[in-house]
Amino acid sequence: MEKIKVGVVGATGYAGAEICRLIAGHPAAELAAISSVSFEGQALSDVYPAYREMCDLICTTQEAVVEKSDVIFAALPHGLSQELAAECDKKGKAFIDLGADFRLKSEEEYTEWYGGTFTDKALHEKAVYGLPELFREEIKKTKLVANPGCYTTAVPLALVPALEKGYIETTGIIANCASGVTGAGRKPAQNSHYPELNEGMSAYKVACHRHTPEIEQTLSKISGEKMHITFVPHLLPVNRGILATCYAKLKPGVTEEMLRAAYEERYGKEPFVRLLPKGKSADIHNIKYTNFCDVSIFTDLRTGTFIAISAIDNMVKGAAGQAIQNMNILFGLDETCGLKLVPPAF
Amino acid sequence: MEKIKVGVVGATGYAGAEICRLIAGHPAAELAAISSVSFEGQALSDVYPAYREMCDLICTTQEAVVEKSDVIFAALPHGLSQELAAECDKKGKAFIDLGADFRLKSEEEYTEWYGGTFTDKALHEKAVYGLPELFREEIKKTKLVANPGCYTTAVPLALVPALEKGYIETTGIIANCASGVTGAGRKPAQNSHYPELNEGMSAYKVACHRHTPEIEQTLSKISGEKMHITFVPHLLPVNRGILATCYAKLKPGVTEEMLRAAYEERYGKEPFVRLLPKGKSADIHNIKYTNFCDVSIFTDLRTGTFIAISAIDNMVKGAAGQAIQNMNILFGLDETCGLKLVPPAF
Amino acid sequence: MEKIKVGVVGATGYAGAEICRLIAGHPAAELAAISSVSFEGQALSDVYPAYREMCDLICTTQEAVVEKSDVIFAALPHGLSQELAAECDKKGKAFIDLGADFRLKSEEEYTEWYGGTFTDKALHEKAVYGLPELFREEIKKTKLVANPGCYTTAVPLALVPALEKGYIETTGIIANCASGVTGAGRKPAQNSHYPELNEGMSAYKVACHRHTPEIEQTLSKISGEKMHITFVPHLLPVNRGILATCYAKLKPGVTEEMLRAAYEERYGKEPFVRLLPKGKSADIHNIKYTNFCDVSIFTDLRTGTFIAISAIDNMVKGAAGQAIQNMNILFGLDETCGLKLVPPAF
Amino acid sequence: MEKIKVGVVGATGYAGAEICRLIAGHPAAELAAISSVSFEGQALSDVYPAYREMCDLICTTQEAVVEKSDVIFAALPHGLSQELAAECDKKGKAFIDLGADFRLKSEEEYTEWYGGTFTDKALHEKAVYGLPELFREEIKKTKLVANPGCYTTAVPLALVPALEKGYIETTGIIANCASGVTGAGRKPAQNSHYPELNEGMSAYKVACHRHTPEIEQTLSKISGEKMHITFVPHLLPVNRGILATCYAKLKPGVTEEMLRAAYEERYGKEPFVRLLPKGKSADIHNIKYTNFCDVSIFTDLRTGTFIAISAIDNMVKGAAGQAIQNMNILFGLDETCGLKLVPPAF
Incomplete structure (x- = not known):
């Protein structure tokens, strides 16, 4: 079978470079072309010497990438993807956007948090939010995927099963x-x-991070109610990983057993979500360099609080890995193709 | 003036060793004797080569420490301080306990969380909880201080001003x-x-850490109501520091300005609490190796949430430094004596 | 084609666990059985939660491992491999020893540095030192491989081309x-x-580390002279990686160009050795989690010194990866099979 | 007694900021004025929030610093100190330069390695190289100190006693x-x-780092011969610390006992050099945030090699601390004044 031709626009940023690394180990896809505004004409391995002899492709232009590829991954600053998406749409090419341009369905919210507008509303209607564990069926039908951000993957995956069952307050x-x-x-x-x-x-962008409306959009879609959450991100002295410790009020009568059953049912067949046994807490150490999302759940009966803790690698499940998972879906491959990575334990 | 003679029981554990380090730089106190069950007969600098030529005292016995010292700091596993405290009490010596034995006023709670009993109830009544910013006046009158734990210092200092004013729900x-x-x-x-x-x-001891009742005891004393909180500690890949990110519901009508005024009023004259300017978040990087507690406050008006973030060095303000601050109070010294330490900025 | 059945004895130590991780991604081999004295009866993923759903095999006994496997990897404390090797030899099974028992050819040196004796001299004669870049042809002919240690891989790979050409003093x-x-x-x-x-x-085991005679054995074999070197290892606050900075005296008339040509010629076709361009220094950051050995060379003409710096991941090229590379050779596979890993660049 | 008025030019760089931190704890000196080109008009604690309430001085101009201070510390890029030194000289103020401008005695070498010239040769003759353990008596007589760099402190302190006794080859x-x-x-x-x-x-500036001629100048002065060394610096993922592992050929007949005696004699009374016991290796962990230089010595009799390993904090003994040690000497204070810092052991 011929391999999928993959193009990466913005290949020298961290998300783009991580896509290149993962595609190098993908059995059904190959890197066809990459581009970078800052490093045009240079090899990716000049920018990242770690890639020497593994990803030596030369950075070319965005146009060349679109031309040569079956699927285009865009890892661009927000605001720059809409035009590129339109071009891919016109040429019938799959487009997976790692930026924020197509994530929010509400133009009003987009304008409030990012300051831009929707230049092509029809295109935004075609875009599907690419969190496969929640929206797999919709992703199958599109060619334009808005790949979620990192926090916006970790938080919903921690909370969704409880929310779907109505076990927690919204x-x-x-x-x-x-x-x-x-x-x-x-x-x-x-x-x-x-x-x-x-x-x-330290914490940063306390209660004002741009991922807030995106998380709320996903949770609202699941619960059927317009939801608001308090979101506080912190910066950690490690290279990779997001730990999302989420708190919600338990509805009366809900027990830890009911919650555990809900999570087991919801995630039992998900290849990339690992529900941890009772008493074990998710640790970013255990998922780094892989597409896993580890989820652990607890109840604090003294205060009636549900605590769900998830861990992902922000560059993999929180960016490049999930993008490839979406590509696998778009192209009818097994969702885990090229992503069966065992996390290093040390 | 003669220097205060300081004794440390359990000097080779981290808290004990940190007391020795800080006393070495204290202008009004000197290390008289130290003890260690595991390293009796060895120099402290054999256990910690960093201390060579600065703290070369030989570890002796607990008895010798009590004999030679005006004030005894105990850094022992819980359950081992009560007998030692009784002995110090009998001999009229000041006793500052860095363990948990005298922290909880309720024997019932002590038994529930630690498994032991109060062997000498009168002694427990003499003990004062050594969080100077809250209980300075009581500390002045005692010779038996129950030095708070690390989380149990950071969380109350983050919340107290809002709680005292009744600005947040309990x-x-x-x-x-x-x-x-x-x-x-x-x-x-x-x-x-x-x-x-x-x-x-990763998180650990989720909603079941022993510091929970201790934090609740302090907050309840401040608010005048029996309070319960949800407390989730995490382990961080850094040597030192606690970051406490605390969430509470704002009472109706309370504004960020009212909160800021309350914190400024409450902490304006506290030598070791630094209220950060609006928009700045506390960072453990900025307080390490010192007795500072940095406090930063935020409001999330979208959800009516108050967010208070404090940072301390768990070994200093969360243990040894606060113990010395208590010693300074007991002996009528300036509270900052020996503790005016500038945090390294890098 | 049927997959090679792999057994790992001592699977819960770091080297054993790393073999299991790499075999999980090997297209032509599969984990058949693993053993552990300390964790018998437990799943490998209980010991290393990172491996959950990827390596859930239960630890069994050494005997069961030998029985079920085509090739046995032993990651045992020194002294424990000889008996196991004899058993594998008897049963005609391939044996790859990650310990030190078969590395030194001289029993006298083995006794001096490790304190044991050779229990079966014939077996020691069959053993081949498994540094493929130097001894590939001999490895092809054996079923008993003594897999090199970490320093003992990094140092020879840094120096061999210069030594083979006689460009440096011995x-x-x-x-x-x-x-x-x-x-x-x-x-x-x-x-x-x-x-x-x-x-x-800090440095440790200064000039007395057990890898000294092993490095010397390799260098002596290459140069044809009995060589002694000064070897000083240091411990670094990173998880993985060895950086070997090697110094040798240049022979008169040798230029950097001659050296570069020698290294290019020697390593040009080696799939796992990457010679860095002039001026670039090897960095452990660029090889972690992979089987690469990056080599960089310099001359200090002011003092007539040759400086060769190599970097490997001590757990991969310095242990488990190289062991699998040896397995690939033994079984006639492409040497890079299962080992084409792109190093994460961040 | 009135405190010494200290001025720091270039106070917002790391070396300058570290001087400010140490002066804040100095009993006989006080910060009079600081300057910064990049942050003029801002408080030092705005640049480094760690310093809040401890070093809140506002950055002013270089001229104001000279005006208000008894001693001026300059932490400037090379080339910018000569003019400032001349001005201080004219006004009779003590000047301690943390840059490289006055370190090399040979203008030829300065031009070769730094590219500039000596604008005022008489001034260069007044300058004394401020490594107190070697040149204390000369420092006492000057008002212009060229404070050594970090590597250039660590390497000589490791080797000097052996070199002075003629125990090693030059x-x-x-x-x-x-x-x-x-x-x-x-x-x-x-x-x-x-x-x-x-x-x-990784290594960097292999055999071409600017500290090379400075180290050679010091060693040559001690040995009485023009010496050349091979110097390879590496970058380490820690904030602070230099570990210098130095190798030299032992002269015939020299034993480890002779070496140890030489080091004990040489450093026995040095307050900041700690000779470690036989078998112990210097560790940067044990000196961080202090002015100590730990020295450990070893012999490799198999190869006739002397190994001396020293550890300093590059920002303290390698920069700001040594500069203050020099100030103490210039002003007739005890050399350890304000510098009796116990290294944190964890």
Whole structure:
């Protein structure tokens, strides 16, 4: 069988580079072309010496990428994907956007949180939110996937089974999250300068992070109610990983057993979600470099609180891995193709 | 003036060793004697080569420590302090307990969470809970201080001003905390083995950590109501520091300005609490190796949530530094004596 | 084609567990059985939760492993492999030893550095030292491979091309090495306790590490002279990786161009050795989780010194990966089968 | 007694900020004024929130600093100190330069390695190289101190006693060093961006680092011969610390006992050099945040090699602490004044 020809626009950023790394190990796809505005004409392995002899492709232009590829992954700053998506749509090519342009269904919310507008509303209607565990059937029918962000994958996967069953209140939910620093991208900055991040930890964008409306959109869709949550992200001195510790009020009469049964039922057949046994907590250590989402659940009966903790690798399940999972769905492959990665235990 | 003679029982554990380090820089106190069951007869600097030529005292017995000291700091596993406290009480010596034996006022709660009993109830009545920012006046009058734990310092200092003013609800409070690994002590274990903790983060003892009743005791005393909170600690791949991200429901009509005024008023003259400017979040990076507690506050008006984030060094303000702060109070010294430490910025 | 049945004895130590991880991604081999003295009856994924749903095999006995497998990997403390090797030899099974028992050809040296004796000399004669880049042809002909240690892979790969050409002196060689802490194994210890290793770096076993005679044996075999080197290992606060910075005296008239040509010629076709361009230094960051050995070379003309720096992942090219590379050779597979791993760049 | 008025030019760089931190704890000195080109008008604690309420001084101009201070510390990029030194000289103020401008006595070498010239030769003759353990008496007589760099402190302190006694050869010396990343300064860069440095280690400026001639100048002065060494620095994923592992050929007949006696004699009374007992290796963990230099020595009799390993904190003994040690000497204070810091052991 011929391999899927993969193109990556914005290949030298962290998300783009991670797609290239994962495609290199994908049995049914191959990297056809990559582009980068900053490094045009240079090999990807010049930018990332780790890739030497494995991903030596030269960065070309966005146009060349579209031309040569069956599927285009875009890892661009927000605002730059709409035009590219339109072009892919015109040419009938699959388009998977790792940016935020097609994630929010409400233009009003998009404008409020990102400051832009929807340039082509029809295109936005075609776009499907690519969280396969929740929207697999819709993804199968599209060619334009809005790949979720990292927090926006981890938080819903922690809460959805409880929400679907109506076991928790839809108000008062708190998502206390921590992310590894690759989430902030490749560009050096003072707060990611090694000596100033190392041995530190702090919250940032407290209750005002752009992933807030995206998480709310997903939870609202599941619950059928317009929901608001409190979302506080933290920056962690590790390279990769998101730990989402989520709190919700238990509805009266709901027991830990009912919750566990709901999660087992919901995630039992999901290849990338691992429900941990009672008493075990998700740890980012156990999912790094893989597409897994580990989920652990607890109840605090003293206060009637449900606690769900999920862990993902922000660059894999939170970005590039999930994008490839979406590609697998679009192209009718097994969803795990190229993504059966065992996490290093140390 | 003659220096205060300081004794440390359990000097080779992390809390004990940190007391020794800080006393070495204290202008009005000196280390008179130290003891260690595991390392009796060895120099502290044999156990910690970092201390060579600075703290070369030989570990002796508990009895010798009591004999030679004006104030005895005990850094012992819980259950072992009561007898020692009784002995110090009999001899009229000041006793500062870094363990949990005297922290809980309710014997019932002590038994529930720690499994022991109060062997000498009168002694427990003499004990004062040593959180100076809250109970300074009581500390002045005692010779037996129950030095708070680390989380139990960070969480109350984050919430107290809002609670005192009645600006937040007393139910539904969530304390999401993260601690550096020194909090788990000196004994090597699988979960603190470098390759298994590094690049990881997870929750532990979810909603069942022993600091829960201690935090609740402090908050209840402040609010005048019996309070319960949800407390979830996490283990962080850093040596030192606790970040306490606390969530509470705002009472109707309370604004961020009212909260900020309350915190400024409450902490304006506290030498070790630094209220951060609007928009800045506490970072454990900025308080390590010092007795500071940085406090930052936020409101999430979309959900009516108050968010207070505090940061302390678990070994200093969360243990040894606060113990010395208590010693300074007991002996009529300036509270900051020996504790004016500038945090390294990198 | 039927898959090779792989058995791992000592599967719960770091080297054993890493073999299991890599075999899980090997297209021509499958894990048939694993054993562990400490965890018999438990699943590997109970010991390493990272492996859940990927390596859930139950630890059984050594005997069962031998019975069920075509090739047995032994990751045992030294001294315990000889008997197992004899048993495999008798049953005609391939045996790859990750321990030290068969590495040294001289029993005298083995006794001096390890304290044991050769219980079956004929077996030791059958054993081939499994550094494929140097001894590939001999490996093809054996069924008993002594897999090299980590330092003993990194140092020879750094120096061999220069030594083969006679471009450096055979005396006065210094190998200054640094290793990630997984090299010290899974058992928690004070010097690998997170707070005491983090932010530290020190030498250990200065000029008396057991890998010294093993490195010397390899270099001597290449040069044809009995060689002695000065070897100083250091412990590094990272999980994985060895950086070997090697110094040798340049022979008169040797230029950097001659050296570069020698390295290019020697390693040009080696799939796992990457010679870096002039001016670039090997970095453990760029090879982690893979079987690559990056090699970089420099000359210091002011002092007539050749400097060769190599980087490997101590758990992969320095242990499990190289063992699988040897398995591939023994079974006539492409040497890179299951080992085409792209290093994560961040 | 009135306190020494300290001025810092370039106070917002790492070296400058570290001087401010240490002066805040100095009993006989006080910060009078600080300057910064990039942050003029801002408080030091705005740049480094760790310093809040401890070092809130506003950055002013270089001129104001000179005006208000008894001693001026300059932490400037090379080339910018000469003019400032001249001005201080004219006004009779003590000047301690943390940059490289006055370190090399040979203008030729300065031009070769740094590219500039000596603008005022008489001033260069007044300058004394501020390594107190070697040149204390000369420092006492000057008002212009060229404070050594970090590697250039660590390497000589490791080797000098052996060199003074003539126990090692003066050729063939190798200094294999590793530095924490604060050594590269405050400016974010790709190689100090957290995700790309973390879990990595590599050499840089192999055999061409600017500290080479400075180390050689010191060693040559001690030995009385023009010496050349091979110097290879490495970048380490820790904030602070330099480990210098130095190799030299033993002269015939020299024993480890003779060496140990020489080091004990040489360093016995040095307050900041700690000679470690036989078998113990220096560890950067044990000196961080202090002015100590730990020195450990070994012999490899198999190859006739002397190995001396020293550890310093690059920001303290390798920069700001040593600068204050020099200030103490200039002003007739006890050399340890304000520098009796106990290293944190965890």
